[in-house]
Amino acid sequence: MNKILIIARREFLTRVQKKTFLLTTILLPVIIFGLYGLIIYFSIKGKDDLHIAIAGGNNALTGKLENNKSLRFSYLNEKDPAALQQLLKDKQYNGFILLPDSFKADAHDSLELVTLSSVGLMAKENIERRLNAGIEKIRMQRLLAPGVTLEAMDSARTEIPLRVTKAGKSDSTGFAYGLGFFCGILIYMILFIYGAMVMRGVMEEKTSRIAEVIVSSVRPFQLMMGKIFGIGAVGLVQFLIWIALVIGLQLLLPLIFPGMGDQVAAQAPGVPGAMTGSSPMVNAMKQLSQYMGDANMPLILLCFILYFLGGYLIYSSLFAAVGSAVNEDPQDAQQLMLPITMPIIFSFVIMTQALNNPDGGLALFGSLFPLSSPIVMMARLPYGVPAWQLLLSLAFLVLGFLGTTWLAGRIYRTAILMYGKKPTWKEMLRWAFRKG
Incomplete structure (x- = not known):
């Protein structure tokens, strides 16, 4: 375990200390906020x-x-x-x-x-x-x-708005849909970006023959797990920084654009704030706070971290197995990635159905199956999920991680030192189930 932590620490520090990490982690939210602010500025000031x-x-x-x-x-x-x-x-x-x-x-x-x-x-x-x-x-x-x-x-002929209540709590379908889609698409992007990062890291060490030196001191399984944990820690730190920056920058919008609320009221005569005389920005913030309280945001944030870690560990181990089997030709990696990327794509398709029918049979299956639960369950959580489904989904996620890690470790130990041969999934599975 100590060797795994040493490798994880090395992977973490190597990536965090790069200038590209600082630029993408800090400047990206600032650039997005700047573009967002310019859009608001021109929509308010540029409209005669x-x-x-x-x-x-x-x-x-x-x-x-x-x-x-x-x-x-x-x-x-x-x-x-x-x-x-x-x-x-x-x-x-x-x-x-x-x-x-x-x-x-x-x-x-x-x-x-x-x-x-x-x-x-x-x-x-x-x-x-x-x-x-x-x-x-x-x-x-x-x-x-x-x-x-x-x-x-x-x-x-005045229209009467329909309010939905669930378990005695006010519920906003639009807010739940938007939050669920955002969480699901974020996990979807994480699995692709950081899974591919693990695969490229393994490929670089194999093609440069550094892995031959490293495995003389540590077991191949320890090397694989160290790389997974180190890169996963980089991703977790990066997203926590992004969340903090986005929330902080969003709070600055009313201070930078104090006339934004009046502009919204002028363009939308039916806004309650415009009729009551109170600030529409204040009303919107109160409504948003109520929605976030009903959606149980602390639970959603905790589950986001858990499903981020679980989904990342499952798919990064599979991506690591693919990276260990690939030689110098990048096309080999593209062919071997197909069986891994297809479950992620199918999970996104199931997520779109789950957003419209969060209690349906397909949504329940997608939120329990380990390969799709990180995306589908995060899309369902804002609507409210029974505790037994959430606990069962997390249990299956842990079992899925243990299973894929065992499978990837068996493939990794053989493939990392094999050169000059174009691998196939059939041959990789034979390596996994070979005795000894």
Whole structure:
């Protein structure tokens, strides 16, 4: 065990002390945050408020169009297009819509927005939506019986939001879906990235003949486990740093962009914060805190670490076995990796089904089977998983790690010192089950 720790320490320090590790670990979240901040900045600061003039039409739309901070309508009696064009040149308005004198809300004539500058697709759809809503009000008013107001009609067709409760706790399906997908895809990436890192490390030592010197002092199994533990520790430290940096940088967003909440309220009139007068950013943070409390984030974080370690140990041992069997030709590694990568890909497919039906039979199988449980179970956890399923899944994960480690160790001890022969999985399995 002491020799395994020595090898693990050497693998850990070799990679952590490289400049590339520091750059990817610290600069990557900062770069992502910077890009994210630029997107928010340009979405807030780079968007001009639109002021549209509605002219003509015998004032049929006066007072019928909804205004907010990003889009305002004014109603003019002017009907001369040249005079309206001059108003645009004087920058009093961003555009105008000249309604014909025969304008009727019942007709299906198209309207024309005249501007001096380009209008984006989202802005066009926003103006079009407000116009259609105003025209709908006029049509509905004509159809109402005497004594029935338009406000009463609107209240009669108000949509009632559906809230889901599970075991007496409020639950957000959208939040659970997003969190489950994020955790599952993160494990999916970990298995590929760090598994391939183990394989390349083993291949480098074999092709450079360093392994011949090392195995004279340690057993091949100790060498394999040392490399797995060392690289796994690098991955765990790297992701913990990423999580801390991402959380810390996210908390800085409201301080850097204090007007972000007001901008959200202006673009979404139905946001509760906009109606109650409280800050929508505060409401969103409160709602997010409630969702995170209901989702039991400490348990999810603990399980993420456990499934990260379990999934990594299972697949890294198999990747190490492949790396020990490969010689100088990288194409051999690509061919031997297929039986290892296919379960990871199938796990991702099962995860997409589990997100839509977290209590289904396929989701249960995927969260218990050791080769797919790291991805599928992490996708199911935000929805809530019975304790017996979680414990059984972890038990199978440990058994899966012991089984794959035994199999990979048997292959590794023979393949690491074999050169000049193109291996196959059939031959590698014969090495694994050979006596002696």
